[in-house]
Amino acid sequence: MLNSPIEEIKNRLDIVDVIKSYIKLQKTGINYRAICPFHSEKSPSFFVSPSRQLWKCFGCGKGGDVFEFVKEVEGIEFGDALRLLAAKAGVELKKQNPQIISQRQRLYEICELSCKFFEKQLWESSAGKEAKDYLLSRKISEDSLRKWRVGYSPDTWQGLSDFLSSSGYSNFEIEKAGLALKGRRDSFYDRFRGRIIFPIYDLNSQPVGFGGRVFKEKDKKESAKYVNISNTLLYDKSRILYGLDKAKVDIRKEDSCILVEGYTDVIMAHQAGTQNVVATSGTALTPFQLKILKRYTENLVLGFDMDIAGETAAKRGIDLAQKAGFNIKVIRLPEGKDAAEIISKDPSLWQGAINSTRSIYDFYFESAFSGRDPKTLEGKKDISKILLPILKKIPNEIEKSFWVQKLTSKLGVKERDVLEEMKKIKLEEEALGMEIEEEMSLPLRSRKEMLERKIIILLAKFPQDADLAEEKIMPCFSPRIAEIINILKKEKALNVENFPSDLTDFLNCVLLESEEENIEKEDASAELRSCLREIYCLELKNKLDAISQEIKWAEEENDSGKIKELTEKFNQLTKELQ
Numbered sequence: 395m396l397n398s399p400i401e402e403i404k405n406r407l408d409i410v411d412v413i414k415s416y417i418k419l420q421k422t423g424i425n426y427r428a429i430c431p432f433h434s435e436k437s438p439s440f441f442v443s444p445s446r447q448l449w450k451c452f453g454c455g456k457g458g459d460v461f462e463f464v465k466e467v468e469g470i471e472f473g474d475a476l477r478l479l480a481a482k483a484g485v486e487l488k489k490q491n492p493q494i495i496s497q498r499q500r501l502y503e504i505c506e507l508s509c510k511f512f513e514k515q516l517w518e519s520s521a522g523k524e525a526k527d528y529l530l531s532r533k534i535s536e537d538s539l540r541k542w543r544v545g546y547s548p549d550t551w552q553g554l555s556d557f558l559s560s561s562g563y564s565n566f567e568i569e570k571a572g573l574a575l576k577g578r579r580d581s582f583y584d585r586f587r588g589r590i591i592f593p594i595y596d597l598n599s600q601p602v603g604f605g606g607r608v609f610k611e612k613d614k615k616e617s618a619k620y621v622n623i624s625n626t627l628l629y630d631k632s633r634i635l636y637g638l639d640k641a642k643v644d645i646r647k648e649d650s651c652i653l654v655e656g657y658t659d660v661i662m663a664h665q666a667g668t669q670n671v672v673a674t675s676g677t678a679l680t681p682f683q684l685k686i687l688k689r690y691t692e693n694l695v696l697g698f699d700m701d702i703a704g705e706t707a708a709k710r711g712i713d714l715a716q717k718a719g720f721n722i723k724v725i726r727l728p729e730g731k732d733a734a735e736i737i738s739k740d741p742s743l744w745q746g747a748i749n750s751t752r753s754i755y756d757f758y759f760e761s762a763f764s765g766r767d768p769k770t771l772e773g774k775k776d777i778s779k780i781l782l783p784i785l786k787k788i789p790n791e792i793e794k795s796f797w798v799q800k801l802t803s804k805l806g807v808k809e810r811d812v813l814e815e816m817k818k819i820k821l822e823e824e825a826l827g828m829e830i831e832e833e834m835s836l837p838l839r840s841r842k843e844m845l846e847r848k849i850i851i852l853l854a855k856f857p858q859d860a861d862l863a864e865e866k867i868m869p870c871f872s873p874r875i876a877e878i879i880n881i882l883k884k885e886k887a888l889n890v891e892n893f894p895s896d897l898t899d900f901l902n903c904v905l906l907e908s909e910e911e912n913i914e915k916e917d918a919s920a921e922l923r924s925c926l927r928e929i930y931c932l933e934l935k936n937k938l939d940a941i942s943q944e945i946k947w948a949e950e951e952n953d954s955g956k957i958k959e960l961t962e963k964f965n966q967l968t969k970e971l972q
Contacts, residue, residue, distance in 0.1 A: 399485050400461070400476070406483040408685065409447045409460045416467050424649070432456055432466060445646055445689050496842065496936050497570070499872060501628050504563055504571040505593075505601040511557050512545025512591040512604075522546040525590050528609045533738035534658065538665045541640075542592070542657075547606060549588030564943060572603060572623030585623060592636075592657040594622075594629065597686075599639040600873070603629030605657060620656075632680040635687070636660055636673040642690055644669035650693040652725070652748070653679075659697070659733035666741040668748065671697070671733075679711030684718045695751055697725040697733050712754065713787055724757040726750070755797050758784050763804065774805050782816050845929045846875045852922045857882045859922055867926055870933040934971045938964060 410426055413419060419426040419442060430440035430451040439453035450457030456466060464475040480487050516522040516539070525546040529539060538544075547554065558568050565582040568574040574582045589606030596602045605622045623629060637660040638645075645651045652671040654660060663671035674683075687694070694715055715722060725747045727736065737744045752760075762780040767773035781801055788794040798816075802809045853860050860882035868876050874897055881893060941964045948956040 399480060399487055402485050403476075403479050403483045404447060404460060405682070405685065406485065407460060407479060408444065408688065409449065409463070410442055410444050412460050412479070412482070413442055413449060413463055416463075424646075430454060430456075447689060497567075498627050500563070500567055501571045501626065502600060502602075502873070504558060504567060504573070505603070505628065507558060507561055507563075508554060508571070508573055508604070509543055509545065509593045509601045511554055512547060512593070513543055514545075515548055515553075516544060516546040516590075519546070519548065521548060521588075525609060529590065532658065532734070534661055535665060538661050541664075542661050543601070544661075545591040545593070547584065547586035547589050547591050551583045551587065554584045554586070555582055562940070562944075564940070564947070570626060572626045572629065586621065589621065594634060594636055595639045596628070596634065597639050597642070598874070602626075603631075603634070605636075607657070633682045633686075635683055637664070638672045638686070640664065641670050641672050645672075645687075645690040649691050650695055651687055651691050652695045652697050654733045655698040656732065656734070662734040662737040663697075663744070666737045666744055668744070674698075674711070679715055681714060681718070684715055684720070688718065688720070692719060693721045693723070695723045695725060695748070696754070697727065697747075716754075716787065717789060722754040723751040724754055726752065726757070755784075755788075759797075759800070759804075768805050774807065777801075777805065778812070778815060782812070783819050786816050786819055842929060842932050843872075845925050845932075846871060849922060849925050849929070850875065850878060852918050852925070853879065853882050854888050856918050856922075857888045858886050859919055860886070862919070862922055863926055867930050870929050931971060934967055938967055938971070941967070 410419065413426075413428075417428050417431050417440075419428050420438070422441075424443075424445065426442040426444070427438045428440045428442075429435060429438050430453055432451060433454040435453050440449065440451045442449045448457065448459055449463055456462075460479065461472065461475050464470070464479060465472060468475065468478070470478070477487065516526050522545075526539070529544065530536070534544075555565065555568055555574050558573075559565065565574060569576060569582060573585055575585050577583050586604065586606040588608070588610070590609055592605045592607070593601040594603040594605060603623045603626070605620055607620050608617050622631065625631065636657055641651070641660075641664075648670045650670060652663065652668065654663065654671055654673050656673055660671050660673045696712070712722060727733070727747060733744060736747070758781060762777050766776050768777060778801070785794060785797050785801065788797065798812055799809060802812050805812075849863075860879055863879050863883070868879070871879065878893070878897060882888065941960050945957060945960045945964065948960060
């Protein structure tokens with residue numbers, strides 16, 4: 395999930411599309427260029443990077459993200475640019491629930507702790523050894539298991555829940571993280587029991603969700619093969635592609651993304667040296683996933699089995715990808731085999747399949763004509779029933795005409811008859827509309843996030859003050875803010891280019907808000923100390939709230955020992971707060 399409306403807007407809008415609505419862009423390699431709208435020039439020195447979602451003019455020196463461009467071209471302040479782009483992106487701006495940010499941070503902590511718990515079970519428990527041996531028998535190496543942090547959930551009702559509870563997290567929080575289910579009489583039990591666990595990561599490689607797979611024969615008969623957590627504050631299956639955090643660099647380098655179905659397919663593909671592979675985890679591609687992928691490449695290669703005769707989820711995802719302008723090819727896998735099975739048998743077979751990809755329409759034609767006789771009337775009707783809806787969706791009319799001519803030639807019929815039949819087809823999206831994107835509005839910043847952004851603005855102007863953030867305060871920050879402050883402590887200067895790429899967009903956005911601020915060094919240091927003190931107090935208050943809730947639960951259970959322990963902790967934190 396996203397941390398602010400700014401990030402939601404930037405994820406919904408492509409900077410290329412926004413800038414195209416103002417000036418003419420020309421594709422040049424992986425980037426775009428144009429005559430700069432902000433100064434007079436004859437040769438284009440204005441460049442736009444789709445992968446980084448940034449623009450820069452090397453003539454006048456201006457640059458930034460989509461907000462900075464709209465500010466410049468419209469001659470407006472940041473707040474007006476925010477409202478303009480929010481309307482364009484369909485993001486509603488409204489007040490933040492003050493609990494959301496602290497809840498999200500707690501869930502990040504729970505997911506990370508759970509990931510470590512599952513890993514330890516796989517590598518150190520006797521039951522985990524059985525799961526590990528199964529994975530090794532599938533030819534997944536130990537290095538891959540460690541790289542992807544694969545784990546095992548013990549076959550007990552509350553193994554993980556008890557561990558997390560002992561680490562200070564409530565049953566309610568564990569449920570909110572998707573890792574526990576509520577039973578009868580307000581009891582809770584683990585969602586995953588006796589399963590191999592695959593952590594699911596966001597783009598920053600933080601675990602935000604989990605998938606569990608059975609591996610014992612008796613379980614395969616009694617339970618679903620895969621179980622995933624439901625959507626949470628951190629995890630939304632329509633917005634995450636498994637493995638993208640590890641594959642994004644190679645996707646950009648190869649200028650293509652290979653899509654497979656499952657976790658083990660991704661792991662085995664990376665193990666075999668194909669690093670630009672991600673998984674849809676059995677769901678159709680969504681508009682949100684496609685927008686994220688388009689930042690890295692416009693070329694998709696499908697590496698999973700498809701039934702083109704039926705209205706499969708995969709086919710609907712392909713239709714969306716084509717409408718979004720992706721070039722799509724298909725890896726022809728042996729029937730009934732998946733990428734993991736092929737690679738475990740012989741990695742060279744997988745590489746050979748990648749080297750012999752075909753266009754999506756060649757695949758459609760081959761599949762439609764397979765097992766059907768184009769010389770018979772029934773065969774002609776069956777083939778046209780499959781292919782005509784597919785051909786009708788081709789957005790480019792020249793490309794559509796090429797494939798229509800190929801179909802008429804192979805069927806031995808007149809082109810005008812095929813075109814007449816195509817006109818009769820009522821496509822599903824014509825009746826229901828193609829806007830499948832979920833509506834989602836995120837509230838404005840919490841007090842903590844406002845303080846964090848203010849701290850970064852102050853440190854951007856006076857980076858030598860980063861040492862004022864004492865070590866005891868560092869755990870109070872969200873991960874990316876802590877990372878920025880640590881870099882500033884080391885560098886004593888702010889140079890955005892020296893920061894990791896996943897932080898530069900955020901920094902550019904924050905710095906936009908500070909451009910108009912004039913503040914003296916002495917005032918800045920005093921304000922920084924005040925912000926640091928307040929953010930530390932907020933963290934203490936959150937801890938006090940959590941302990942208060944635990945005391946209530948301990949009182950309900952008449953656990954006098956627990957009550958005494960928690961009360962002492964509460965009093966200690968209260969003194970520190972005072």
